[in-house]
Structures are given as C-alpha cells and as structure tokens.
Amino acid sequence: MVVNKNIKPRFMYREKRTRPEDSGWRIFTGFESEEYNNNPDNIGIYNPSTILKIDPSIEDLLLKGIGSVYEKTENDDWYKVTDFDLEDDFMTTHRITEDWTIEINNLFERSVEQDGTLYYTTGDKSLRLIVWNSEKNKQELYADYNRDIEDRDQTKSKTLDRFEFSDKDISRIGYLIEENDDKKIYSVIYGFSIIDRQVLQIAIYFDEKTDFDWAKNTWKNIKLKK
Structure with a gap:
C-alpha cells in the first residue's frame, strides 16, 4: 500500500534481518488488515530511497536499531512505541x-x-x-x-x-x-x-x-x- 498506492507510512518496526541485505524494517500504512498482510503478494522489498520519496520524515528513524517500533500520531509526528511485542524480543x-x-x-x-x-x-x-x-x-x-x-x-x-x-x-x-x-x-x-x-x-x-x-x-x- 505504501508504494503501490503512494500512502505515507504510519507504523514501522525493525526486527532481526532475514538475510544480509535485509535491514529488518517492516513498514505499513496502518490500514492493512491481518488477512492482507498474510498474503505474500501484498509484501514488497524496496530500496530505502523509494520509501523516502513517499515520506522523507522516516529518514532519521531508519537509523534506529533492531527492536525499534514507531507510530504516527494524528498530527503526523512519530513517537516510539514500547508495548509492541516483537517475535525475537526475549x-x-x-x-x-x-x-x-x-x-x-x-x-x-x-x-x-x-x-x-x-x-x-x-x-x-x-x-x-x-x-x-x-x-x-x-x-x-x-x-x-x-x-x-x-x-x-x-x-x-x-x-x-x-x-x-x-x-x-x-x-x-x-x-x-x-x-x-x-x-x-x-x-x-x-x-x-x-x-x-x-x-x-x-x-x-x-x-x-x-x-x-x-x-x-x-x-x-x-x-x-x-
């Protein structure tokens, strides 16, 4: 949805990478349903520059470490989420x-x-x-x-x-x-x-x-x- 519909992301988290070229960042508009996300055809791998053209506000967030979780407020400000459970967080x-x-x-x-x-x-x-x-x-x-x-x-x-x-x-x-x-x-x-x-x-x-x-x-x- 971010790339194909040009919707700015509102939720993103960084988990452990699955391959060397993977940053670990998972980026969403916030409108995706669980059923939508479970369909691999709805997931894409993109160069960071592609996402930054859609929303430059995430540039500094991309430097945050594994385990970082961020969500946008109604005022379009990013804030750090502390109660989101990552699978590898133990x-x-x-x-x-x-x-x-x-x-x-x-x-x-x-x-x-x-x-x-x-x-x-x-x-x-x-x-x-x-x-x-x-x-x-x-x-x-x-x-x-x-x-x-x-x-x-x-x-x-x-x-x-x-x-x-x-x-x-x-x-x-x-x-x-x-x-x-x-x-x-x-x-x-x-x-x-x-x-x-x-x-x-x-x-x-x-x-x-x-x-x-x-x-x-x-x-x-x-x-x-x-």
Whole structure:
C-alpha cells in the first residue's frame, strides 16, 4: 500500500534481518488488515530511497536499531512505541568461553571479528567482548586495572563516571566516556570483569542516554558459567 498506492507510512518496526541485505524494517500504512498482510503478494522489498520519496520524515528513524517500533500520531509526528511485542524480543544466555556466559536480548546480532573479539549489535546499541589471560591472581589484576583507570589520559576523552560492581566471585571495575565518529556522539562503558588469571573486557556503546541502565545491566549479566 505504501508504494503501490503512494500512502505515507504510519507504523514501522525493525526486527532481526532475514538475510544480509535485509535491514529488518517492516513498514505499513496502518490500514492493512491481518488477512492482507498474510498474503505474500501484498509484501514488497524496496530500496530505502523509494520509501523516502513517499515520506522523507522516516529518514532519521531508519537509523534506529533492531527492536525499534514507531507510530504516527494524528498530527503526523512519530513517537516510539514500547508495548509492541516483537517475535525475537526475549532474553537468552550465550556462552562466551568455557568460563563465561552473557545474558542478552535475542534481538542482538552476533559475530566474531578478525582479532577474535565477540561483537553484538542492534545498530544503535553494541558491545565488544574479549578475554585476556594472565599469570596474575584476581587481586593483582584488580590493582593493575584500577590504576590504569585512575591514570588514563583525560585529554582524549574525559572520564565521566567510574563503576565498581564487584561480588564474591568477580571483581568488576570500569568507567564511562563519550566518543564520536564524525557523525554522532555516543556513550561508551569500558568494563573489566576480573577473576584469577583472567580478565573479560567489554566495551558497551549506546546512542541514547536512556540506555545507560541497559548498558550497566548488560555488563552485570556477564557471569561465570555454573
């Protein structure tokens, strides 16, 4: 209906892609019935530029991450929907190594980079994890990393906050900074989960300040395998 009848979209959501060239965005006029949507002849795959010619107002929304849901008001303003259930939106536990697991939303796409770093992303929220082995015990490693945080170069990026989420099994310390890539400014938490002879390092990237609690909880959800 959007393309064939040139009707501006009023509802759109982004789910996990089904193929590499798929963005995951599903865009509707809001007038489609369930029966209409169940007919594959009524579904089309289009270049984003085709949809933007019909409604340029969705340009910024297309940069939002997997799991995003937006609807238009009667005044033609887009607002974020928080009570729409996506099929892939649930928590799952992944094994990182023989020792470590992470509980993370299934909407995140997972890959391994060339240097062995584990990478998760929805587009607007991302995390990188890598494990470092050492000959030192937990106390020695904690002292080393705590000193590195205290002495880090503040001229490149100022430490905005520091964290201590240690428990009896894992020492967790880290810090918050802001970075930019010439297109936008985003927040990053660098966290270190420390046990005897091993450190799991995580970098958590997020665009919106409202995702700060998500970032901290994601770090805490890295645990030792039981």
